[in-house]
Amino acid sequence: MINPQDRFWVEDPATKTYCNVWDWDQLRMIKVKGTAKLFPPDGNIEPLILAPLADYLSPEVRAITVDDDGLLTEVSMDPGEDDTMFIAYPRLSLCGSLAGCRTIQYSKL
Numbered sequence: 001m002i003n004p005q006d007r008f009w010v011e012d013p014a015t016k017t018y019c020n021v022w023d024w025d026q027l028r029m030i031k032v033k034g035t036a037k038l039f040p041p042d043g044n045i046e047p048l049i050l051a052p053l054a055d056y057l058s059p060e061v062r063a064i065t066v067d068d069d070g071l072l073t074e075v076s077m078d079p080g081e082d083d084t085m086f087i088a089y090p091r092l093s094l095c096g097s098l099a100g101c102r103t104i105q106y107s108k109l
Helices: 047-056
Strands: 016-023 028-035 064-065 072-076
Touching: 016 047, 028 047, 047 064
Parallel strands: 028 064
Antiparallel strands: 016 028, 064 072
16 A cells, blocks of 8 residues: 555646647647646636737747747747647538638638
């Protein structure tokens, strides 16, 4: 039997961790790095952190680091940070027809 003091392990909230977030607009992964305190195991907070920043990041950005308040502290363009395995192009056959959609001429925009 395992000694109760050795049986369990609690992650230190200061432990550095990261999560990859898929960006459907740019068709790539963006790594969001921070501490375990910011990323609870049952939460899905990473997209909420990335959403207000994504449109302001260069396409060359591979990872961002945020503090415990979710504020941007560092940006990385290192290709080694890129965990994008493949570019997901959905099959055209999965897309519905746009035949019945309303249209507007470009000149009237």
